[in-house]
Amino acid sequence: MLELVVGGLIERNADYVYTFCPTERYTGIGVSLEPEASMLIYALTARYNQPIHITHTRQLKDCTSPICLLFQYADLEDLKVERGEATYVAPVVDPASLVVAIALAYALERRLRGGWLVEVYSDAWPQHVDVLLYLKALRGVVRIYTTTLSERAMAADRVVVNHAFKAEALGLKEYRGYPWCTPPTAPPPGVEEEVEELVRTAVESGGFISLKYALEQFGQRAVARAIALGLLRYDPTTMSLKVTEAALGRG
Structure with missing residues (x-):
């Protein structure tokens, strides 16, 4: 299933959640790629004239394409498949975010079939609708948060427009953007x-x-x-x- 959320966060409702927002649990993004995932990542990156052909996300570390530099600080250790919410440690920028979404989605589909949610942030999604259409057949959910609303949103299974600011704020006298990820106001006891x-x-x-x-x-x-x-x-x-x-x- 493919979801688009424009303007703000919405509730997470899945047994296995992987998000770019900070949570109490962290995980790497190390997964073997399904053939479909490998194909889609190649197609996605070829549009930037930097095609990536990989069979495992760890190969992003040794890739010579400039896009792969975005993954130099990613945690490429194995993905932890556990119930609850987990933050995957990877860059939240286009097109790296979509690469991660595709890799994780197909890996979770293979292991869990359904009941999972992968959240990413992307404003470049309208350029890749034909690639993202493949995600509609999955039994879990790929949710794309964005500030970009396009008529191409009709391709998604579900679209949520969640404006979190008042119209008068557009006068720009004062504008407080919606916090995509809100950190805890105070750290819990026992900081490592x-x-x-x-x-x-x-x-x-x-x-x-x-x-x-x-x-x-x-x-x-x-x-x-x-x-x-x-x-x-x-x-x-x-x-x-x-x-x-x-x-x-x-x-």
């Missing part, structure tokens, strides 16, 4: 030692730390956990992690 050390290092470094250094010194899990707890915020323009008010307020 490596997360505490990462945040302390960022504070002592002037309030920010490079993403590359953080990953090399503290690891993917500590970085993802610190972001999920609202202690650090990722700035894609500078490829750095910045300390939040929540972290500073903890003393």
Whole structure:
């Protein structure tokens, strides 16, 4: 099943949920690709003149195509198939998000058949409707969050328009965008030692730390956990992690 959600988040209603929003559980995206998934990913990336032919997502690490650089910080360890909600650690940018969605969708379909949900964010989906049409035959759900509403939305099985701002906000005197992923307001007790050390290092470094250094010194899990707890915020323009008010307020 293929869903489009325009303008805001909606409730998750599946036994197995994989989302780009921070949750308490994290997972890699390491899966073997079904033949259909491999074909669709090749077709999708060929439109960027950077075709990728892979049979396992781990091959994205060694791929020479520029698109593959988007996956350099992805967690390519095995996908954990467990009930509940899990955040997959991968880039949430086009077209990488759609590559991940296709890979996970077909892997979950093979293992679970139904009862699963994969959430991604994409504004480039109208360019790839013919590829996405294949997802309609799956028994689980691929949900695409977007700010792009197009007549091509008619291709989806379900479309939800969830405007979370008032019309007068368009006057631009003040505009507060809808928070796609809302981090916890305060971290729960028992923050892991490596997360505490990462945040302390960022504070002592002037309030920010490079993403590359953080990953090399503290690891993917500590970085993802610190972001999920609202202690650090990722700035894609500078490829750095910045300390939040929540972290500073903890003393």
